[in-house]
Amino acid sequence: MLITALSFPEQLVLTLAALILLSSFLMLAQVRLDSLINVFALQGLLLFAATVLMAFISGKYHLLISAALTLFLKVFFIPGQLRHLVVRLDIHREVEVIGNPSLIMLFAAGLVLFSYYVALPIRALSLLSTRNTIAISLAVVLIGMLIVISRRKAVTQVVGFMSMENGLFFAAVVSTYGMPMVVELGVAFDVLVAAILFGVFFFHIRTEIGSLDTDRLNRLTEVER
Amino acid sequence: MTALGLTLLIPLFGILLLGGIGHWRCAGGVNLVISILTFSTALFMAIDVFQHGPILSAGKLFYIDAFNVYLILLNAFVGMTTAVFSGPYMAHEVEIGRVDDGRMRLYYSMYQGFLFTMLVALSTNNLGVLWVSIEGATLATVLLVSRYRTRESIEAGWKYFIICGVGISQALFGTILVYFAAEKTLSGQEEGLLWTVLQEHAGQMDSGVMALAFVFLLVGYGTKVGLVPLHNWLPDAHSEGPTPMSAILSGLLLNIALYAIVRFKMLVDPALGSHLAGNLMMGFGMLSFSVAGLLLHRQKDVKRMFSYSSIEHMGLMTFAFGIGGPLATFGALLHMIVHSLTKSAIFITVGHAAHVAGSQAISQIRGLIRTQPLVGWGLLIGTCAIAGFPPFGVFTSEFLLFTATIKSYPWLVLPLVVGLTVAFAGLFRNLQPMVYGEPPAGQQPVTANMWPVVVHLGLVLWLGISIPTVLSQWLNQATIMIVGRGVL
Numbered sequence: 001m002l003i004t005a006l007s008f009p010e011q012l013v014l015t016l017a018a019l020i021l022l023s024s025f026l027m028l029a030q031v032r033l034d035s036l037i038n039v040f041a042l043q044g045l046l047l048f049a050a051t052v053l054m055a056f057i058s059g060k061y062h063l064l065i066s067a068a069l070t071l072f073l074k075v076f077f078i079p080g081q082l083r084h085l086v087v088r089l090d091i092h093r094e095v096e097v098i099g100n101p102s103l104i105m106l107f108a109a110g111l112v113l114f115s116y117y118v119a120l121p122i123r124a125l126s127l128l129s130t131r132n133t134i135a136i137s138l139a140v141v142l143i144g145m146l147i148v149i150s151r152r153k154a155v156t157q158v159v160g161f162m163s164m165e166n167g168l169f170f171a172a173v174v175s176t177y178g179m180p181m182v183v184e185l186g187v188a189f190d191v192l193v194a195a196i197l198f199g200v201f202f203f204h205i206r207t208e209i210g211s212l213d214t215d216r217l218n219r220l221t222e223v224e225r
Numbered sequence: 226m227t228a229l230g231l232t233l234l235i236p237l238f239g240i241l242l243l244g245g246i247g248h249w250r251c252a253g254g255v256n257l258v259i260s261i262l263t264f265s266t267a268l269f270m271a272i273d274v275f276q277h278g279p280i281l282s283a284g285k286l287f288y289i290d291a292f293n294v295y296l297i298l299l300n301a302f303v304g305m306t307t308a309v310f311s312g313p314y315m316a317h318e319v320e321i322g323r324v325d326d327g328r329m330r331l332y333y334s335m336y337q338g339f340l341f342t343m344l345v346a347l348s349t350n351n352l353g354v355l356w357v358s359i360e361g362a363t364l365a366t367v368l369l370v371s372r373y374r375t376r377e378s379i380e381a382g383w384k385y386f387i388i389c390g391v392g393i394s395q396a397l398f399g400t401i402l403v404y405f406a407a408e409k410t411l412s413g414q415e416e417g418l419l420w421t422v423l424q425e426h427a428g429q430m431d432s433g434v435m436a437l438a439f440v441f442l443l444v445g446y447g448t449k450v451g452l453v454p455l456h457n458w459l460p461d462a463h464s465e466g467p468t469p470m471s472a473i474l475s476g477l478l479l480n481i482a483l484y485a486i487v488r489f490k491m492l493v494d495p496a497l498g499s500h501l502a503g504n505l506m507m508g509f510g511m512l513s514f515s516v517a518g519l520l521l522h523r524q525k526d527v528k529r530m531f532s533y534s535s536i537e538h539m540g541l542m543t544f545a546f547g548i549g550g551p552l553a554t555f556g557a558l559l560h561m562i563v564h565s566l567t568k569s570a571i572f573i574t575v576g577h578a579a580h581v582a583g584s585q586a587i588s589q590i591r592g593l594i595r596t597q598p599l600v601g602w603g604l605l606i607g608t609c610a611i612a613g614f615p616p617f618g619v620f621t622s623e624f625l626l627f628t629a630t631i632k633s634y635p636w637l638v639l640p641l642v643v644g645l646t647v648a649f650a651g652l653f654r655n656l657q658p659m660v661y662g663e664p665p666a667g668q669q670p671v672t673a674n675m676w677p678v679v680v681h682l683g684l685v686l687w688l689g690i691s692i693p694t695v696l697s698q699w700l701n702q703a704t705i706m707i708v709g710r711g712v713l
Contacts, residue, residue: 122433183353217380220461
């Protein structure tokens with residue numbers, strides 16, 4: 001099946017999927033905190049657009065509620081709160097050193113391949129668009145995890161964590177037209193609470209160790225020192 | 226039905242009430258009263274389910290059957306007995322100036338919040354809501370773990386937050402995949418996450434998607450169970466938080482994550498028609514069991530040591546559910562009960578011991594049996610019980626697990642025996658000086674309420690000597706649900 005055989009809105013969804021994946025790579029490479037938060041908001045916006053589009057393709061208009069939640073949480077509330085926090089903690093100009101960036105990018109590319117390797121053989125994913133989008137959403141989740149693992153700043157780890165949520169949300173939207181409403185609302189509530197708690201934690205970490213480098217949180221270990 | 230509603234609404238009300246008055250002197254008592262009310266309604270519900278079979282609530286959002294009802298009862302019970310201990314414990318913490326008013330409000334409010342999310346997780350019929358409430362349980366407890374605001378506790382809280390958050394995201398991906406597979410099979414989309422609906426159609430779901438989903442679910446919820454190699458957060462979170470929290474984290478939260486895995490296994494097995502899910506669980510279970518046993522030897526903090534013992538036991542249960550026969554499943558269900566009761570009793574005792582010694586370091590805790598015999602004996606008997614000595618209940622369930630293993634996988638008994646011996650040695654080399662050693666000069670007894678410990682250990686002893694018919698019938702029903710055949 002060729003990509004041109006798909007209807008125009010479906011092609012558009014695939015393009016958005018590609019852009020969402022691209023924004024994950026941008027986050028992975030971004031070293032400045034304020035730009036990182038902007039890219040994260042951009043990913044939220046792309047997600048919002050994809051959700052609205054899916055709502056009209058499928059005629060399932062409850063997706064518009066999820067889209068509105070995404071717009072509020074992922075584009076305005078969380079990035080806004082993060083910006084506010086980094087300015088208050090006076091770290092918005094800080095540049096984070098990434099050890100071996102090219103290796104990490106290559107690894108992320110490998111994760112995309114791996115996601116396709118996992119998703120492609122599944123017979124139930126017969127539609128071309130779902131195959132692609134499931135693989136891409138899995139890749140977004142895994143790259144989000146890579147951001148959490150490879151970075152040391154608490155703020156960046158939070159952005160990676162939230163970007164994983166983006167990938168999960170995208171998977172739900174494109175494969176099953178969203179989850180049942182009660183679950184969507186529950187997940188949104190959890191994300192909201194998590195975002196607030198992260199803010200609280202930034203201040204605690206800052207007060208305790210004087211910076212937001214989480215690799216200085218290293219007291220609890222089984223290794224003898 | 227009404228009992229179910231009340232069981233969930235009472236703790237919800239408790240969150241709001243204690244959020245307002247948690248700093249009052251009587252807050253510990255209020256917390257206890259709320260927990261007793263929750264337990265009574267849960268007991269009422271359990272009797273109802275026992276007599277009339279499973280309850281499906283209107284709107285199909287909640288479903289109570291033999292498998293989750295006994296866990297709900299266990300949850301409410303340990304929540305209640307821990308509340309007995311928590312009141313005086315927190316009062317002592319206020320006295321020595323470790324906490325202020327705001328933190329007390331947060332503590333009591335989140336104590337109820339934690340119980341509420343766990344009860345929702347157990348009683349819900351919707352697998353998405355299950356995920357939401359297990360994540361909710363993490364969020365409710367994360368600020369309690371970091372509550373003392375020391376460098377270590379902040380680290381523990383952050384690790385707990387990030388590792389559990391990232392881990393449990395994988396479980397959501399798995400849940401989405403299950404929903405996706407269900408949507409292909411079922412026509413009605415809105416019901417694709419309801420467990421009762423999925424179970425009816427489990428055999429028809431696409432095996433490829435379900436296998437992939439189970440891997441994600443096992444990694445996700447496995448993080449929360451504390452399976453090696455995703456266990457790093459567990460000893461930190463359990464050792465740095467307030468002791469009543471350690472008791473319910475170790476005793477209850479881990480059970481619920483395991484409960485989620487077993488629920489999904491029940492869906493995946495018919496879809497796959499193979500033993501893949503079981504094999505994965507056996508592998509991770511055995512690994513956790515062995516590694517945690519070894520790490521017991523290296524511990525310097527008494528709460529950390531017992532956290533590793535929790536990982537060890539959760540590994541054993543995961544392994545047993547993985548084997549999957551009726552006997553192993555029955556044993557694992559029993560082990561869930563006896564482990565929860567024993568472990569929360571131990572944490573309560575350890576909390577008192579730490580107050581006696583003024584420290585959680587094993588090297589600082591000495592001669593408990595001379596300073597305060599009740600605490601010393603509590604710790605000694607509790608540890609004997611958890612190490613699997615007869616006549617305690619842990620011995621019974623472990624014996625059943627061994628019997629089941631010999632039947633299905635004889636050569637796996639060897640690592641099990643070695644693991645248990647290693648764990649036993651690890652526990653007792655540390656326990657010996659804490660209980661019998663020379664007490665430091667001037668060590669004074671503290672006011673300790675040992676009733677919860679006595680009741681818990683009494684129950685474990687009772688379960689070891691004879692399992693009441695009601696309970697064995699109950700567990701048998703649950704076993705029939707999970708593997709299709711009973712043992713009785």
